[in-house]
Amino acid sequence: MLQIRTNNADNPYQNARQDDLVQILDGLNSESRRLEAEIEDLQKTRETLRSGADRQRVARSETRKRIGDLGILAGTEKAQGPGVRITVKDPNGKLTPELMLExxxxxxxxxxxxxxINDHYRVVxxxxxxxxxxxxxxxxxxxxTPVVIEAIGDSDSLASGASFRGGFADQVTGNAQGRISIDRESSVIxxxxxxxxKNQYAHPASSPTAKR
Incomplete structure (x- = not known):
């Protein structure tokens, strides 16, 4: 027996405006270029490590870079770069935790x-x-309030992500009856x-010893 099912789920983009679709496409293209550049850098590093030329220096340099990157992700290192500054005004007191999370x-x-957030809270x-x-x-x-959200990344992609139809910006001005401004910045600190x-229960394990 062969059963065929038709998926009637709405396409989330079928009702999107042309400008919204263009913004999404631009964001995807920017992210694609960033990933391609990252792949190229990783391939160059791999070839350098394989060649044996100054391998230890390259390995140490890459280790320091990775530690810095992980520190930024973990929120333990300061960061600077292009991005966006989003200012949310909530005169009617309708901004919710769920909307902030979104x-x-x-x-x-x-x-x-x-x-x-507000030059004080690091989001991790x-x-x-x-x-x-x-x-x-x-x-x-x-x-x-006003709530100021600063984010580092490709400014066009971030601005498009926050202003997509039905997204964060629309909900702030619609459901929350607030006001929002999204500014692209060449440098966000x-x-x-x-x-x-500190861990309450976990601690580094000592190296295992051979059983006799």
Whole structure:
């Protein structure tokens, strides 16, 4: 027996405006170029390591670079680069934690490498939003308005990700009845740091010893 099912799910882009589709395409092209450049750099590094010419120096340099990159992702290192500055005004007190989380997720999906809120809160993997409408908290700390979100990455991709029809910007001006501005910046400085908590239970394991 052969059963054929028809998927009637709506295409999320079928009702999008032409300008929105162009923005999405531009963002994808920018991200593609960035990834291609990253692949090229990694291939050059691989060839240098394989050739044996100054292998140790290259390995140390790559290790330092990776440590710096991981520090930025973990929020333990400062960061600087092109990006966007998003200012959200909430005169009616309708900005919710869910909407803030959606805005951050849209920036991450658009390729944001570092995010900061109100020059004070560094957004990392463990960051959480709480509170209620008009009383949003980040990691348990109150967020004052206007809320300023700074993100480092390709400015066009980030701006497109935040202003896509039905996305964060539309919900701020629609459901939350607020105001939002999205500014592309050639240089965004993120200097707030995430304080890592000490492990309560886990600790580095000692090297195993051979059993006799």
């Amino acid at each position: 805005g951050v997720e849209e920036l991450r999906d658009a390729g944001a490498e570092a995010i900061e 993997a463990s960051t959480w939003f709480g509170g209620g409408a008009g009383n949003v908290t980040v990691d348990g700390q109150p967020v004052t 993120i200097d707030s740091l995430h304080t890592q908590k």
